[in-house]
Amino acid sequence: MDHSGHGAEIEALLRQQQELVTQLRALILPQLHSVxxxxxxxxLQLFHDVIGCNTSxxxxxxxxxxxxxxxxxxDKSLVRKNSTSTTTKDDGINERLEKLxxxxxxxxxxxxxxxxxxxxxxxxxxPDYDGHQWRKYGQKNINGSQHAxxxxxxxxxxxxxxxxxxxxxxxxxxxxxxYSTDANGDEAAKYTVVYYxxxxxxxxxxxxxxxxxxxxPDLVDTGCRTSGKTARLTADITEWETELDVPALLEVFNNxxxxxxxx
DNA sequence: GTAATTTGACCGAG
DNA sequence: CTCGGTCAAATTAC
Numbered sequence: 001m002d003h004s005g006h007g008a009e010i011e012a013l014l015r016q017q018q019e020l021v022t023q024l025r026a027l028i029l030p031q032l033h034s035v036x037x038x039x040x041x042x043x044l045q046l047f048h049d050v051i052g053c054n055t056s057x058x059x060x061x062x063x064x065x066x067x068x069x070x071x072x073x074x075d076k077s078l079v080r081k082n083s084t085s086t087t088t089k090d091d092g093i094n095e096r097l098e099k100l101x102x103x104x105x106x107x108x109x110x111x112x113x114x115x116x117x118x119x120x121x122x123x124x125x126x127p128d129y130d131g132h133q134w135r136k137y138g139q140k141n142i143n144g145s146q147h148a149x150x151x152x153x154x155x156x157x158x159x160x161x162x163x164x165x166x167x168x169x170x171x172x173x174x175x176x177x178x179y180s181t182d183a184n185g186d187e188a189a190k191y192t193v194v195y196y197x198x199x200x201x202x203x204x205x206x207x208x209x210x211x212x213x214x215x216x217p218d219l220v221d222t223g224c225r226t227s228g229k230t231a232r233l234t235a236d237i238t239e240w241e242t243e244l245d246v247p248a249l250l251e252v253f254n255n256x257x258x259x260x261x262x263x
Numbered sequence: 264g265t266a267a268t269t270t271g272a273c274c275g276a277g
Numbered sequence: 278c279t280c281g282g283t284c285a286a287a288t289t290a291c
Contacts, residue, residue: 136268138283151282155267166282 011061018054021047022124029131044131048199055120120195127167127191132199134165146171154201161201166194 025047029040128134134152141148147169154161170190 135266137285139269140281140283143280149281 007061011058014054014058014061018051018058021050021054022122025051025131040131044199047131118196122193122195123170123190124193127193130195132161132163132201142168154199156201161199163195163197163199163201165196166192168192 028043029047133155135155136150136152138151139148140151145168149166149168152165152167154163168191170192
C-alpha cells in the first residue's frame with residue numbers, strides 16, 4: 001500500500017546512506033594499505049558489512065514482499081532486455097524509479113535461476129576504489145550498448161578469491177546530456193559495476209590506484225580542470241594524490257550518485 | 264625478465 | 278541460430 005509514498009523516500013535515504021559509505025570507503029581504503037594489513041582487512045570487512053546491510057534493506061524495499069523468506073536474488077546473466085525501446089537514453093536509475101512509482105509490482109513472478117550466486121549492481125563514477133585488485137580477463141561488446149563490457153576477476157582469484165566483476169560504461173556522450181554534468185560542465189561518465197561472488201582474498205593488497213581499462217581515462221581527463229571549489233579541495237587532498245585518483249573522487253563528491261541493487 | 268592486458272576463439276544457454 | 282561469458286595465446290607494459 002504505502003510502498004509508493006514513504007517507501008520511495010526511505011529508499012532514497014538508504015541510497016544516500018549507501019552513497020556516503022561508499023565514498024567513505026573510497027577515501028579510507030587507499031590510505032589503510034600503508035597502515036597495517038590487519039586494520040585494513042578489518043576496515044574492508046566492515047565496509048563490506050555495512051554496504052551489505054544497506055543493500056539488503058534496499059533489496060527488501062524493492063521486493064516489497066517480505067513474505068518470502070530469503071529470496072536469494074540470483075541471476076547468472078543480468079541481461080537487461082530493453083523490452084520496448086530503451087533508447088539508451090535512460091539508465092537503470094530511471095527504470096528503477098519508474099518501477100518504484102509503479103504501484104503494481106511486475107505481474108511476472110521472479111524466477112530464480114539455479115545459481116546460488118548473488119550479484120550486486122552498482123552505478124558509480126568510480127568503478128574502482130573497492131579495496132580490491134582486479135585482473136581483466138575479457139571484454140565483450142554488448143549489443144545495443146555503445147561501450148564494451150569488461151570482465152574482471154580478483155587478482156588472487158586462482159588462489160583464494162573467486163570474486164568477479166564487470167564494468168560497463170554507460171553512454172555518456174553523443175545524444176543529449178544525460179545527467180551528472182557538473183555545474184562546471186565536466187561530464188562524469190558513469191559505470192555500471194556488477195559484483196559477483198565474495199572476496200576471500202587477503203585484504204592486504206589494498207590499492208585502487210590504477211585505471212585498468214580503457215573506459216576510465218575519461219574520468220581522469222575530466223578532472224583536469226581547475227575550478228575554484230574543486231581546486232581548493234584538490235589542494236587539501238594533495239597528499240593522497242600518489243595513491244588516489246583525486247579527480248575521480250571529486251566526481252563522486254560532486255555527483256553523489258551511487259546505487260546498489262541486488263539483482 | 265615477469266606480469267597484466269588485449270583480442271579472437273570457444274562454448275554454453277536461451 | 279544469437280548472445281554473452283570465459284579462455285588463452287599474443288601482445289604490451291613494467
